[in-house]
Amino acid sequence: MADVAIKIEGATRRFGSVTAVDQVTVEIEQDEFFALLGPSGSGKTTLLRIIAGLEIPDEGRVLINGEDVTHLPPYARGVGMVFQDFLLFPHKTVGENITFPLKMQGENKAHQAERLDWIVQLLRIDGLEKRYPSQLSGGQQQRVALARGLISRPVLLLLDEPLANLDRELRKEMEVEVRRYQIELGIPFVYVTHNQEEALTMSDRIAVMNEGKFDQIAPKLDIYTKPATPFVASFVGHSNRIDARIGSVNGGLARIDWNGLPLIVSCPADAGDGDNISYFIKCEHIEIQPDGSSVADSNENQLAGTLRDVIFKGQTADYIVVLENETEIVITDASGIPQVKAGDRVIVSWPAEAGNCFSADHV
Amino acid sequence: MAGMQLDKRLSWSGMVLLLLVLYLFLYSPIAYIIYLSFASNTMWPFPWKPTIEAYENLSGNRIYQQALWNSFLLSFGAATLSALFATMGAIALLKYRSRWRGLFGIILISPLFVAELLIGISTLMFNKQVLGLPGNMVSAILANAVHGVAFGFLIMLTQLVRYNWRMDDAAMVFGATPSRVFREITLPIIWPAILGAFLISFLLAFNNLEISFYNLGAIPTLPSVAWGSLRFGVKSELLALTALVNGFVFIVFAILYVFMRTGLVRFGYRGE
Amino acid sequence: MSARGRFSNLFYRPGARFALLALPGVLFVVLFLLIPIIAILIFSFWRTESYELHADWNVNNYAEVLGDGSYMVFLLRSFLTALIVSVVCLVYSWPVAYFIAKLGGRYRLLLILALAAPFFTGIILRLAALQAIMGPLGIVNMFMMDLGMEPIKFIMYTKVATGIGLFYLYAPFMVVALYLSLLNFNFRLLDVAKVNGAKPWRGFLEITWPLNWAGTAIGFILVFIPCLASSVTPHFLGGANGALYGLVLGEQFAETGTWAKGSAMGVILFIASFIVILIMWRTVNLRRSGFTGAGM
Numbered sequence: 001m002a003d004v005a006i007k008i009e010g011a012t013r014r015f016g017s018v019t020a021v022d023q024v025t026v027e028i029e030q031d032e033f034f035a036l037l038g039p040s041g042s043g044k045t046t047l048l049r050i051i052a053g054l055e056i057p058d059e060g061r062v063l064i065n066g067e068d069v070t071h072l073p074p075y076a077r078g079v080g081m082v083f084q085d086f087l088l089f090p091h092k093t094v095g096e097n098i099t100f101p102l103k104m105q106g107e108n109k110a111h112q113a114e115r116l117d118w119i120v121q122l123l124r125i126d127g128l129e130k131r132y133p134s135q136l137s138g139g140q141q142q143r144v145a146l147a148r149g150l151i152s153r154p155v156l157l158l159l160d161e162p163l164a165n166l167d168r169e170l171r172k173e174m175e176v177e178v179r180r181y182q183i184e185l186g187i188p189f190v191y192v193t194h195n196q197e198e199a200l201t202m203s204d205r206i207a208v209m210n211e212g213k214f215d216q217i218a219p220k221l222d223i224y225t226k227p228a229t230p231f232v233a234s235f236v237g238h239s240n241r242i243d244a245r246i247g248s249v250n251g252g253l254a255r256i257d258w259n260g261l262p263l264i265v266s267c268p269a270d271a272g273d274g275d276n277i278s279y280f281i282k283c284e285h286i287e288i289q290p291d292g293s294s295v296a297d298s299n300e301n302q303l304a305g306t307l308r309d310v311i312f313k314g315q316t317a318d319y320i321v322v323l324e325n326e327t328e329i330v331i332t333d334a335s336g337i338p339q340v341k342a343g344d345r346v347i348v349s350w351p352a353e354a355g356n357c358f359s360a361d362h363v
Numbered sequence: 364m365a366g367m368q369l370d371k372r373l374s375w376s377g378m379v380l381l382l383l384v385l386y387l388f389l390y391s392p393i394a395y396i397i398y399l400s401f402a403s404n405t406m407w408p409f410p411w412k413p414t415i416e417a418y419e420n421l422s423g424n425r426i427y428q429q430a431l432w433n434s435f436l437l438s439f440g441a442a443t444l445s446a447l448f449a450t451m452g453a454i455a456l457l458k459y460r461s462r463w464r465g466l467f468g469i470i471l472i473s474p475l476f477v478a479e480l481l482i483g484i485s486t487l488m489f490n491k492q493v494l495g496l497p498g499n500m501v502s503a504i505l506a507n508a509v510h511g512v513a514f515g516f517l518i519m520l521t522q523l524v525r526y527n528w529r530m531d532d533a534a535m536v537f538g539a540t541p542s543r544v545f546r547e548i549t550l551p552i553i554w555p556a557i558l559g560a561f562l563i564s565f566l567l568a569f570n571n572l573e574i575s576f577y578n579l580g581a582i583p584t585l586p587s588v589a590w591g592s593l594r595f596g597v598k599s600e601l602l603a604l605t606a607l608v609n610g611f612v613f614i615v616f617a618i619l620y621v622f623m624r625t626g627l628v629r630f631g632y633r634g635e
Numbered sequence: 636m637s638a639r640g641r642f643s644n645l646f647y648r649p650g651a652r653f654a655l656l657a658l659p660g661v662l663f664v665v666l667f668l669l670i671p672i673i674a675i676l677i678f679s680f681w682r683t684e685s686y687e688l689h690a691d692w693n694v695n696n697y698a699e700v701l702g703d704g705s706y707m708v709f710l711l712r713s714f715l716t717a718l719i720v721s722v723v724c725l726v727y728s729w730p731v732a733y734f735i736a737k738l739g740g741r742y743r744l745l746l747i748l749a750l751a752a753p754f755f756t757g758i759i760l761r762l763a764a765l766q767a768i769m770g771p772l773g774i775v776n777m778f779m780m781d782l783g784m785e786p787i788k789f790i791m792y793t794k795v796a797t798g799i800g801l802f803y804l805y806a807p808f809m810v811v812a813l814y815l816s817l818l819n820f821n822f823r824l825l826d827v828a829k830v831n832g833a834k835p836w837r838g839f840l841e842i843t844w845p846l847n848w849a850g851t852a853i854g855f856i857l858v859f860i861p862c863l864a865s866s867v868t869p870h871f872l873g874g875a876n877g878a879l880y881g882l883v884l885g886e887q888f889a890e891t892g893t894w895a896k897g898s899a900m901g902v903i904l905f906i907a908s909f910i911v912i913l914i915m916w917r918t919v920n921l922r923r924s925g926f927t928g929a930g931m
Contacts, residue, residue: 052536053535053536054532054535054536073535073540074532074535074536075535075536075537075538075539075540075543077536078538079536080536080537081533081536081537083529083533085529087527087529087530087532087533089530089534089548090552091551091552100534100537100538100539100547101537101538104534104537104538104539104543105538148537152537152538158536370835375738377730378730378731378733378734378738379734381727381730381731381734382730382731382734382735382746385727385731385750385806385810386749386750388803389750389753389803389806389807390753391768392761392764392765392767392768392803393753393756393764395764395767395768395774396760396763396764396767399767444663447659447660448659448660448663448664449660451656451657451659451660452656452657452660452661454656455652455653455656455657456657458653459649459650459652459653459656460649461649461650461653461654461657463653463657467657467661470661470664470665470669471660471661471664473664473668473669474664474668475857476856476857476860476908476912477668477672477860477905477908478860478861478863478864478881478904478908479861479864480864480865480866480881480884480885480904481672481864481901481904481905481908482668482671484675484884484885484888484897484898484901485668485671485672485674485675485901486667486671487888488671488674488675488678488894488898489670489671489674489675492674492678492688493674505667506667508663508667509663509664509667509668512660512663512664513664516660521815541652563755566755567755569757570755570756570757570758570759570760571757571758572757572758572759572867573758573866573867573885576889577888577889586757586758586759586760589757589759589760589763590759590867593759593762593763593766593871601760601763604760605756605760605763605764608756608757608760609756609760612752612753612755612756613752615755616748616751616752616755619748620744620745620748623744624744
């Protein structure tokens, strides 16, 4: 059982009439890669700054390794931080940038040099120590920022969308690397991002944040397959959203009417007849077949429609189908299914348990 | 199309011409004075018969030396105060949010819009009647500092606008106390701007007449001695002085130019 | 983790840190600018007798200055001179600043610094230099006499001479103010105007001029204020009939020792300057609200 490294209790931060962080409580474990996922304005950066000490919460506490640091200034907390725009000191060399935390702690030069050597080897930026940040590429700068955050082996590392300024290829590479460093060093990482793929790739647990509150904190698989709220369901993964009314409930399954089309979906335990619900079905869980071919019996929901468009995305493609109730549904599948092309009549189908259903009052 | 090219060419040349005329107008008097300062016959200095007599007279002139010392003292004091307050004010306004920002900014800039003469006589009266001080160096330093703060503040503002204050945040997370942040991060980056504000305030106070005159009474400064000399016709020392001061200003501006060119300081100049 | 650091409460009160940094400068200006001005406001209602101020509250000083024709003539003369010089500065500075900002390229910095530098050599030396050129014994006139021609009268000891002198002294202000404004002006907006059919002159009136009006206004004020108050320049260049308000003001303190009257004159000067600033301020705000005179 890993110990709790960071504990936040009821943290609240308001800016004027806006509540950026609203009664947030969470525990983060020692060897955990913890992602804070949410859209911009959800408060995730503010929460990070509260942990760092750059903001003081109006209410609540922050504890690091059991110690209440809520009113401790940032320079006394011993955390590390990596920023989206790197924030390297332009007038210092790469080496000086990286050893800065050690210098602030008063470590002697020999120790600084030793640690510097270790970290540049680890992050594969050895040889750049004498250069200035302006002479480095984006990827190199980000590694230097990482090195600076890690060199003092801080109690935790805070990362504020660090890969957002890198191009796609580099980002993919760094996602794997950053995860590797976290495991190797055994320090908790708190990673803020609005990019769900990043969060899903790198983290152990994800907290989905919406308007200052955590909608769900769970291991990443659960976030993906068992979203707790409509917001999480819509934010993570690509889903179709269906708002409808329950006709009848029978043992965990509900018959709903979707603008004239009947569907069978699994519903929450407390759902009753006549309830309004929001139903999310992930695009990749829907099958698409040409009209007339046989559909698996296990796909209780089968709808006929016309394929309006195919959006090619490389490995996969999005198939936009217009159904008989004049709504559109998006299916993600392998690209280049030979049997269907734009204009064809098709059948889309999926099993009843495949989606997630939320009662409308839940929203 | 060809017509437009000609139009463009004409307007281009027109503007260049205006610019050149302006430079000529601004610099020919200075150039002529420098020329005169080396001339044996200041009435009609042609043909060229150089001598350094004017400079010898100047260096031997006790009053000018005294005045030089006073001017230097005055300017150094005023510039130090100006640079200090301007820097603090600019950092405060740019780094922090406060509902007093606008008001404080206006107050710090306001000396720019008050005539030097007014600054001179009002501080004279204030010192004389309210503080009971006769004209003295301290009141002159303070009055010039007020004048210089506005210029310095403007300069610091334009420079610091580009400073990324989040670097200070980063430094603090990494263990630097606020004073350490200033020493390690902020100051090393902005020192050329502070020096620039200092130099400009220095020059303003060094060559100032209308503020200093009323506040100094009998204490001579270079401008007031020069004024005396000018009233009685241009003596050779004045020529040499003008040449030297111009040289001094030129050197200061060369320093500022190098600062800005090498990217240390900006002034809104976006390099290359 | 070493160096714990003190529990610095000050850190968490940005309001306190703001005040700590900003107040010294602000208080300094208030103390040594605003308060002295208030002081002369007070003194303007007193009375001078044998070089001493007496707190005899009266409005005689104002009656004298405002009522006596000659003082008002000086004020009017100063006002007109300042106005003319400022307008001339404006007209001349625009193409110069425009050229440097837009077409100066790599030499922009050099060009503008070269324009600003002369200003810092101080008023006396600059006037001395001007005299050497324009004065009766100056190179221009000596040259004319050498050719057997009459010396050009108007460039010395006349109001025109004062005007030229003021232009010489303060033109760099206007150019630099405009330059700074134009630096932040997006010239590509003119391309947009062009694409939409605006001829060059129209583009200037509709786009360039309004967007740089704030800089123009600031430059105008920076020239106008010193011109209005000028005392040294008319002394040397203005001649017997060229006395300006500032000159007479200075005399109250330097020569006649009539502090109270001088204070009153100073207050009037301040008010006149303030009114001009206020007028310009209003025009700047009006423009920004979209009122460019071209509708919209």
